[in-house]
Each structure stands twice: as C-alpha cells, then as structure tokens.
Amino acid sequence: MKFGVLQFPGSCDEVDALQAARRVGDAELLWHGDESLQGVDAIVIPGGFSYGDYLRAGAIARFAPAMESVIAFAADGGLVLGICNGFQVLCEARLLPGALLVNANRRFTCRQVELEVVNGDTPFTRAYTAGTRLSIPAKHSWGRFHAEQRTLQAMEDGGQVVLRYAPGHNFNGSARDIAGVCNERGNVFGLMPHPEHAIDELTGGSADGIKIFESMRTSVSDPAAA
Amino acid sequence: MLIRPKAGILDPQGVAVERALPALGFSGVANVNVGRLVELDLEDPEQLQAMCEKLLANPLVEDYEVQLLEESGHAGGNGRGS
Amino acid sequence: MLIRPKAGILDPQGVAVERALPALGFSGVANVNVGRLVELDLEDPEQLQAMCEKLLANPLVEDYEVQLLEESGHAGGNGRGS
Amino acid sequence: MHPQPPSFDRPGAPAPQPSAEPIPTVEDALALGLTRSEYELLCEKQGAPPNAVELAMYSLLWSEHCAYKHSKKLLRTLPTQGEHVVMGPGENAGAVDLGGDLVCAFKVESHNHPSAVEPFQGAATGVGGIVRDIFAIGARPIAVLDSLRFGEPSGARARYLLDGAVSGIAHYGNSIGVPTVGGELYFEAPYEHNCLINAMALGLARRGDLVRSAAAGAGNALVLLGAATGRDGIGGASVLASSELGGGAAAQGEAAPEHDQDMRPTVQVGDPFEEKKLLECSLELLRSGLLVSLQDLGAAGLTSAAAEMAAKGRVGLEIDVARVPRREPGMAAWEVMVSESQERMLCVVEPADALAVLALCERWEIGGAVIGRVTDDGRLRVLAQGALVGDMPVSALVDECPLYDLAPRKPPAPLYPPPRATLAAEATPAAALLALLRSGNICSRRPLYEQYDAIVQSRTVRRPEQADAAVLALPDGGGMAVSIDGNGRRVAADPYRGTVEAVLECAANLACAGAQPLGATNNLNFGSPEKASIAWQLGESVRALGDACRALGVPIVGGNVSLYNEGPTGPIYPTPVIGMVGRLPDVRRAGRLGFQRSGDEIALVGPFAPALPASELAKLRGEPLPDGLAALELEAVIAAQAAVREAVRANALASAHDIAEGGLAVALAECCLSGHLGAQVELGDELFARCGTQPGEPSASWCALFGEGPGGFLVSGPAQALSELGRCTSLVRLGTVGGGELRIALAGTRLSLSLDELGNAHASLGELFA
Ligand SMILES: Nc1ncnc2c1ncn2[C@@H]1O[C@H](COP(=O)(O)OP(=O)(O)O)[C@@H](O)[C@H]1O
Numbered sequence A: 001m002k003f004g005v006l007q008f009p010g011s012c013d014e015v016d017a018l019q020a021a022r023r024v025g026d027a028e029l030l031w032h033g034d035e036s037l038q039g040v041d042a043i044v045i046p047g048g049f050s051y052g053d054y055l056r057a058g059a060i061a062r063f064a065p066a067m068e069s070v071i072a073f074a075a076d077g078g079l080v081l082g083i084c085n086g087f088q089v090l091c092e093a094r095l096l097p098g099a100l101l102v103n104a105n106r107r108f109t110c111r112q113v114e115l116e117v118v119n120g121d122t123p124f125t126r127a128y129t130a131g132t133r134l135s136i137p138a139k140h141s142w143g144r145f146h147a148e149q150r151t152l153q154a155m156e157d158g159g160q161v162v163l164r165y166a167p168g169h170n171f172n173g174s175a176r177d178i179a180g181v182c183n184e185r186g187n188v189f190g191l192m193p194h195p196e197h198a199i200d201e202l203t204g205g206s207a208d209g210i211k212i213f214e215s216m217r218t219s220v221s222d223p224a225a226a
Numbered sequence B, C: 001m002l003i004r005p006k007a008g009i010l011d012p013q014g015v016a017v018e019r020a021l022p023a024l025g026f027s028g029v030a031n032v033n034v035g036r037l038v039e040l041d042l043e044d045p046e047q048l049q050a051m052c053e054k055l056l057a058n059p060l061v062e063d064y065e066v067q068l069l070e071e072s073g074h075a076g077g078n079g080r081g082s
Numbered sequence D: 001m002h003p004q005p006p007s008f009d010r011p012g013a014p015a016p017q018p019s020a021e022p023i024p025t026v027e028d029a030l031a032l033g034l035t036r037s038e039y040e041l042l043c044e045k046q047g048a049p050p051n052a053v054e055l056a057m058y059s060l061l062w063s064e065h066c067a068y069k070h071s072k073k074l075l076r077t078l079p080t081q082g083e084h085v086v087m088g089p090g091e092n093a094g095a096v097d098l099g100g101d102l103v104c105a106f107k108v109e110s111h112n113h114p115s116a117v118e119p120f121q122g123a124a125t126g127v128g129g130i131v132r133d134i135f136a137i138g139a140r141p142i143a144v145l146d147s148l149r150f151g152e153p154s155g156a157r158a159r160y161l162l163d164g165a166v167s168g169i170a171h172y173g174n175s176i177g178v179p180t181v182g183g184e185l186y187f188e189a190p191y192e193h194n195c196l197i198n199a200m201a202l203g204l205a206r207r208g209d210l211v212r213s214a215a216a217g218a219g220n221a222l223v224l225l226g227a228a229t230g231r232d233g234i235g236g237a238s239v240l241a242s243s244e245l246g247g248g249a250a251a252q253g254e255a256a257p258e259h260d261q262d263m264r265p266t267v268q269v270g271d272p273f274e275e276k277k278l279l280e281c282s283l284e285l286l287r288s289g290l291l292v293s294l295q296d297l298g299a300a301g302l303t304s305a306a307a308e309m310a311a312k313g314r315v316g317l318e319i320d321v322a323r324v325p326r327r328e329p330g331m332a333a334w335e336v337m338v339s340e341s342q343e344r345m346l347c348v349v350e351p352a353d354a355l356a357v358l359a360l361c362e363r364w365e366i367g368g369a370v371i372g373r374v375t376d377d378g379r380l381r382v383l384a385q386g387a388l389v390g391d392m393p394v395s396a397l398v399d400e401c402p403l404y405d406l407a408p409r410k411p412p413a414p415l416y417p418p419p420r421a422t423l424a425a426e427a428t429p430a431a432a433l434l435a436l437l438r439s440g441n442i443c444s445r446r447p448l449y450e451q452y453d454a455i456v457q458s459r460t461v462r463r464p465e466q467a468d469a470a471v472l473a474l475p476d477g478g479g480m481a482v483s484i485d486g487n488g489r490r491v492a493a494d495p496y497r498g499t500v501e502a503v504l505e506c507a508a509n510l511a512c513a514g515a516q517p518l519g520a521t522n523n524l525n526f527g528s529p530e531k532a533s534i535a536w537q538l539g540e541s542v543r544a545l546g547d548a549c550r551a552l553g554v555p556i557v558g559g560n561v562s563l564y565n566e567g568p569t570g571p572i573y574p575t576p577v578i579g580m581v582g583r584l585p586d587v588r589r590a591g592r593l594g595f596q597r598s599g600d601e602i603a604l605v606g607p608f609a610p611a612l613p614a615s616e617l618a619k620l621r622g623e624p625l626p627d628g629l630a631a632l633e634l635e636a637v638i639a640a641q642a643a644v645r646e647a648v649r650a651n652a653l654a655s656a657h658d659i660a661e662g663g664l665a666v667a668l669a670e671c672c673l674s675g676h677l678g679a680q681v682e683l684g685d686e687l688f689a690r691c692g693t694q695p696g697e698p699s700a701s702w703c704a705l706f707g708e709g710p711g712g713f714l715v716s717g718p719a720q721a722l723s724e725l726g727r728c729t730s731l732v733r734l735g736t737v738g739g740g741e742l743r744i745a746l747a748g749t750r751l752s753l754s755l756d757e758l759g760n761a762h763a764s765l766g767e768l769f770a
C-alpha cells in the first residue's frame, strides 16, 4: 500500500503527512507540477499555504497539473484525503461540496480540539466507531465550513458529514459543527483538523489520528470489507 | 474585479469593522462588507468572465462584478485618498 | 472604498496571481494588483475620509479611493457576476 | 530558456571608467549619518572622495547597525568558546553540537524600529529575516520564538502594536511552516513609543551540511536568488537621489529616476510564500552540492551581503546592477545596491553549475539571476551595464570602520519615573494575587500563542504553558529545550544583576524541562550609547552577560545589538534578551510545569531569597525602581538548577517550575492552572527568614508571597523523591497537590481562591485581542 502526498509550493505539513502515512504503509511525495501520480494507491493533500493561500486558500493550487490527475483518480474511485489546506483545495476543485471561509474569530487558531466521529463507515473512518471522541490539533484561519442549507441537509442524510467538533470546540464557526466531510461516493474526504499530527501522544496530544491512515490502508488492501 | 461575500453569509471582517467604528467615534454605519479588489491589465477582455469564475471568485460564496476601464486609469470616484 | 497596495510597495498576492495565471491558460495578463473592497452604509459621508485613514486602510502601505453611491445600489459596471 | 545567460562576462563592455556624475560632499555624508572624521577616513581609504554609489555603501556598512561601532569592543569580552560550539559569532547564525551528527543553529534578532512604524509588516519581516539567517548556514529552520515589549496595555498604541506584531509573526511563521514554540511578552511604559520585537529562530542540520558565507574561487558566478528588487528600505539613503545631492542635478548611473519620497516605501512588505520557496530551494541547492557559499540579504541588502561574503573569503566581487531583477523601473545603481527588499539570498556558484542552479530556481518558481562574479583582487566593484560605477576595497568597507569607546557614567538620578499605581494600598493578599495574575506581564499568553502554529514539523513535545521551556524532539530520541528571557525593569534597577538574572532565568527554564544548556544567543536592546548613562547600562549588562555565561559554562554563539531605542519620553528599559538552547537525553522525560497528580507533595527548591523591590507587586503599587537589586549567590543558584535538572531527567518529579514574576504565590497559581489541580500549602518561618524578616513584621507576608529573586523552583512529586532531591540542594516542603482551589496559609492568615477565580484573572490578555 503506497500513499502519495501531494506537495505544492507553500505546502507545510507534507513531511508530517508523510511520516503519518509511513506508520501504516509506504509513502512518497508527489510534485504538483508532475501529471503522474507514480502509481500510488491513495492520495493525501497536506496542510500548509499552497501558493501562499493568496486570493483564496486552495484557489490556485487546484489548477496544478497534478490536480488534474487527482481529479481523474478520484473519478475512478481512488481514495483522496485532504487535510486543512488540502480540504480547501478539494472544495475549490469541487471534489467536495461547500467552501471554507475565514474563521468566525478571524484569527489563525492553533488548538487541540475534540471531534466526534459521525460516520464510522467511510473508507477513512472504518477503524473508528461512530460516536467516538477524538483529540486532534487544529490550526488554520480559513476553516469555517459553509454550504447551502439544502446541501447541508443532503450531506447529513447521505452520511457525508463524517466528523463534527464536539460541543464547545467549534472555534471557526463551521455550519452544523462540521469538521470533516466526504463526497457522495465516499472516496474523497476532507477535514480541517490535522490527524497526521495526532499519531503520537508525545507531539500530537494523542494518537487518535492514526486510525484515519489505518482505515485508508484497510480500504485499499481489502475494499470488500467496507 | 470587485469580489464580495454573498449576501447571507457571515462576514466576520465586516462585523469586526462595524464593531470597531463606534469606539473610534464613528456612528451611523451599517452593513459593512469586506471583499476583494483585483485589478489587472488584460489583452483579451473575453477571458475575464472565465478568469473570474475559475479563479478569482468562488461562486459558491462570492459575487463578483467586473469594471472595464479603457487604458489603465482608475474608475472615476467621488473622492480619492492620499 | 477601494483599498489598494501603494505603488512601489510589494504586493505579494498580485505577484503570485500573475505568476500563476499563464499556467492556468490565461495569457496576456499584466500588472495584477490585489486589494480590498469595503462597502458600508453611512449616514454621514463626511466621516468617510477619517474612517479610511484611521481604520479601513493602512495609509503607510495602502492607497484608498472612495466611491459614493446614492441609496444602496452598486456602482454600475460593465459586467456583473452571479 | 533562461533570459539571463548563466555566465557573467563582459564581452565588448566599455572599459571600466567612472561615469560623470556629481560627487557627494561632506554634507551629504553627514546627512547619511557619517561623522566628519569618518568621512575623512573613508576618503583616505578610497584614495578620493567617494561617488554616490560608494558613499551610499560606505554609509550603510559604517553604520551602527552593520559595524557595531559602539558595541564591538564590549562584545569581544563575551565567552564564545566551548566544547559544544560548532559555529561562533560571525556567521549568519551560531551553531552548537547536539551529539551524533546533528547541530542546532540559532540566533535572535530585533526588528524594533520597523515594527514601531508598521507593526504587522515590521514583525513579519523580522521573522523572515531571522529565518533566512538560519537556512543561510544550511540548517532547516525548525522553530521560532518571539520576545515582545510594549507600553502599558491600557494604552491604545500598545494594543495596536501588540495586535499588529502578533498577527505579523503569525502570518509569516505559520505560512512558512516553521512552528512558533515560545516567547515572552512584557508591558512597560518606557516601551510605549519604542516597542521591542525580537525574534529567535532555530535550525537543525547535519554537521557536514553547514555552509559558510565566505565567497571563494575567482571566476565563480554570483547568483541572486528570490524576490525582485524594489525601492524598499532605502528611505534613509534617499539624500543620494541625484536631485538632492549637494547641489548637483545630473543623473547618475542609469536613467534619472523621477520619483518622489512616495516612491521609496518606508515599509517593507514581507512575502512568506516567497520565503517558503526560497527556503526549500536553498536547502535543495545545498543538498545537491551546487553552492560554494550562501548568504542572506538583510540590512543594507546587496551591499552588506556582497561585502561580507568578499571579506570573509578575502576575495573581490563584481556586481552588475543591470543584471539584478527589478520590481520597479528606473532604479539608480545605488538604489539597487542598498535596497532592503525581502526574501533574497546571494550565493557563489561554480560556472559549470550555474545552469543547474537556475533550473532549480525555476522548479521552485523563484527568481534566479547571475549578477556578478568572484575576483581575486579584494575589491568590490559595482557596474551598471558593464560601466564601472563604484569601486572600493572590501577591507575598508567591512573591517576599517572606526570603533568607539563608550563614556559610561552611572546616572546620578533615576532615569525612569515610577510606574502608575494600579493596586489599592489596602488590597488583601488574595486581591493582590488576582491583580497580579490579571496583570499584563503575568497573565496567560494563550490568546497570543494560539495564533501561532506551534506544532508543524511534528517535533513539539512541550507547547507554550506546558513547561518553562519549549521542548523539541530529535531523531535520536533525545530532545532540545529552548527559552528566551529578559526582564527589562529589573535590568533598569540594576544592569549588572538584572542581566545575570536574565541569564539564570533562561538556564532555570531549561533545567525545569530537564535540559543542560549548550549555548546562548542574545539581543541587546538599549537606548543611545552616546549618552553616558546608557553607555553605563550597556557596559554593566554586557559584563554581567559574560560573567553569568562563564559561570554557567554556556558560550554565546551569536546575537544582535539594537541601540538608539528611545522615545520622546526617554530611553527604553535596558533590555538584554537571552535565548538559550539545551539538550535532554530522553525527550519522553521532558519536564512539565503544571501539577500532575493529587497527593503529590510540593516543595520550594534552591537558594530563593524573595525581595519586593523591582517586583511586579512593587510595580502594581506604583513604587519607584530601587537603585540596585539584592546580591545573589551565583554558584548556589547554578547548583540548584543542576539538582532540579537531574531530578527531572530521572523522572522523579511530576512538575518543576521556576519562580519568576509575581513570586511564589503566582508560581503556585501557574502550577495549579497548567495542571488543572488545586493545592494546599503553608509558608512557615523558614520562608520568612529568607525574606530577611520576622513573621510578625507587616511586610513579611507580602514578601513571602510575592517577593522575587533568582534561584527558586517549585517542584511536585512523591514524598520520597522530594526527600532525595533535598539531599542535593536546599528544599522546603510547602504542602500537597489536590482539590479545586489554591489555599495558602501563612503567619496566621489564610488565602483561598478557586481554580476558576484564578483562571478568569489569568485569562485577561484575551481582552487585548478582541
Ligand atoms: N510572545 C510569546 N510568544 C509565544 N509564546 C509565549 C510568548 N510569551 C510567552 N509565551 C509562552 O508562555 C509561557 C509563559 O511565559 P512567561 O511567563 O514569559 O514564562 P517565563 O516566566 O518562564 O519566562 C511560556 O511557555 C512561553 O513560551
């Protein structure tokens, strides 16, 4: 099982994501300018400030040559995980519904937050059970998830709301406390908090995030079990 | 290009400006909205719409308005700062 | 209010957008500048200049331009996005 | 493919000859900040009066900022040698050995004056500058710390500066993926007009990957990397605009620039995205072995980068300003040479590698241009499209600026007015404790540090407020601790002892984390050294810095000096800021400051002798600064630090925290708040004896609770562990951890506050970021 971590100019958490992926499988960096995805089994779009987050977070990155390939990869059912800036890129690329807006508190905020697993049946969360609480660091200034009411309702009904901030932890003002969402098909997942930082109690405040990578490995090696 | 947050979507920057103004002695201000202004010289104005929709604005959350200026001047305004 | 980076002052956003555009298939674009757009309803337009200088713009790095609109409409532009 | 040919030669260029242009006069030199005798000296070194390009370059390199005219002699007294030193002062950053093959590069720098003009950009570019210093020596930047000083937070200006500076640091540090892991913040009236923004950065490198900045190899190419050059930061030199030159009006160099003051921005705008690309590109160039040497562009831009690279390598350099990518049209040669545009690096490359270097620049989407070459004649030559427009001996530029002796004199009368009283005279001890916790210098920094990404790169083992020092994990299972400290008010009360205390506080913070110091850096923020009283502060402070570091066995591997920090109401508090880096053998045992377990015992460790003068309580009461601080037992303090460090390393203690601002009572409250646990303690006669008072005296309780001084630690742990620690150092048992409140009993009185009351008071900084 090999993860590809997509690096843009301005990516910051690509090495963290690489380390997390390597705890459960092989992983290598992919370069934004290359069309080839090097035959990887799953894609991680890491956090950071691709293209400086200028204009809008993720707005420029989504046009990178590698993103064309990622869009095709997703259309084929490949697993794509977007973390923080990666989530923003996936929304900009319309691989995920909604948009991410400036935090309600207007400030970059770096804080350990608690999350609730809403849907434990996605290829990214199968190692959790629904209702589990996770402690994972979040750090961003554009993390307020927004979608129209109709869309939100459809997402809830379709199991696309995968993670929610626990009560009191939604500092960015996301609609319905949404922290992570997937597409209808369930193979593209984005979240603002950083599971790749929560793989070791020592530096992450918990190891709760590693199960996202474990879930992905299981989903790739044993798709039938999903 | 003038790019604005869509109506109905919380604009925390606008809210913050609105809240800060009275403390500075300004009153009677309402409906503050903060958006973006993108200015560029373009050979082929036909590209503009595509550029806005693909890149400069996110139609899910933003409205945009295009003002074309012949040559490179600024839109004539009623006032002008330093 | 249209707030722009002052001439001669680095506009990192403009530089980044300009550099990215050709890769996205847009050509012939130059002098990209990214600024801010602040819109508000105001009872007393006399306050505007002071407001810009004290809060809305940073006169050290930004120029501002004020456009007054009667009622609450938008400046008529040559184009209008969704 | 490349617009610039990757070689630098001048086929068919006109024979170098000075172009006709007005020669600046001595008045121009004075306007640029040189003295008459300095001007005469440089004419002599030059062999003729310098032209505008040359004068611009001399005036910057002979400025206080670049030449350390008033501090160099003092700095030479500092200890810079030690077994762990890999790079001492002189390179872009110092470096110490971490064991194995690893080294840590670090340095602190100030951006005080730009931040006072525009705090957001000033602070942002301050971070950008110090981070470039780190990757300039080939280390990957892994952490930033910030040290901030503003006027009292009740003032609108202090709040504006605070908000802007913190946002600027956050914007820059977060965007380049370097965690900001710690720092410090003080509010004092003397910083009202002249805030201090110091930033420290750390980097990690394999020993063999370090690179120096010395240019070498005549014929090698000089390549400028990064952003295009604009008219940034040349305001001071603007008298050189030809229209303003001593009467002459002819254009010089290139086309006459038709700019007015408006076009020479006083504010430099940082572009963290450009820096991030520049950082990755530079490290990749080094990894690929493509660079002979590397240097960042900071103050005085190309001028100082080129002159220093040439001086260190004992070579000459030739630069053609026409090859320098510009952001603006019509820049004069001297403008290009002195521009302080951000996010640029200069490197020396063998001609055969130039194409590969430019190709990597293209991959990372940064600018790259061959702008000159290395020569062997020890001269710095500036060309404009091949025509010679400046020609100077490198040694004169870099090494021959006159150095001055200070004329120190202890001020006969106090320099600083007493602070405004904010605590009622009849306040109870409980009210005073809450007032202290709420006060700007003591309240929780959480609303500030939450704006910083503290965890990117996955090394941060102790985030702010988890331990006294930030702790970073290293690949070998060990760790590194880092702290930055400097209490200007105490240095103002006693420049010698206050500075010793700052060094000790840094080392104490490391000890609480379990780290042994390896090296230190410092930033000397002072007023005008030309005033006798400031010269005295500076001299005493540097003497103390050297003495304290020698006593600790900690070499100083780098630093920075920022002088002339004065406002209309007078000089700032003398503020030496010390940054210290240490090593932990096992990062899983890094100390914590908060209480961990109910039932643990609490003890006071070390030769702590509290005193109220110059304390935070004295400030809240509006008391004037004392003339001098109490003497301290340096050796005993250092021994206590060693004992605490060993106990933390042995995993014997649950928590360790040094006693600083606000004294014992505040330290107890901090341990409670950080650990979400209460405590019951009783302060007995032993402590009153330390205050030099009897329990009955009215001031005794206040001194025991809130008195300050170096050498005190609050530790908690099992009774057995404390007994063992007590065998190595002085230890007084105070009480036990547990419950939902902090209860302190002393001399018949009793103070009791719930964790909520303490926490609410401690959270006051949030109001400043509303
Ligand atoms: N300006 C700042 N930036 C980031 N962290 C800070 C800043 N100021 C203080 N902190 C953090 O807050 C905590 C408490 O700071 P402080 O009271 O200054 O500690 P100390 O007294 O031990 O020097 C430390 O973890 C410190 O690193």
Ligand SMILES: [Mg+2]
Pocket: D468, D505, D509, D658, D660
């Ligand atoms: Mg301390």
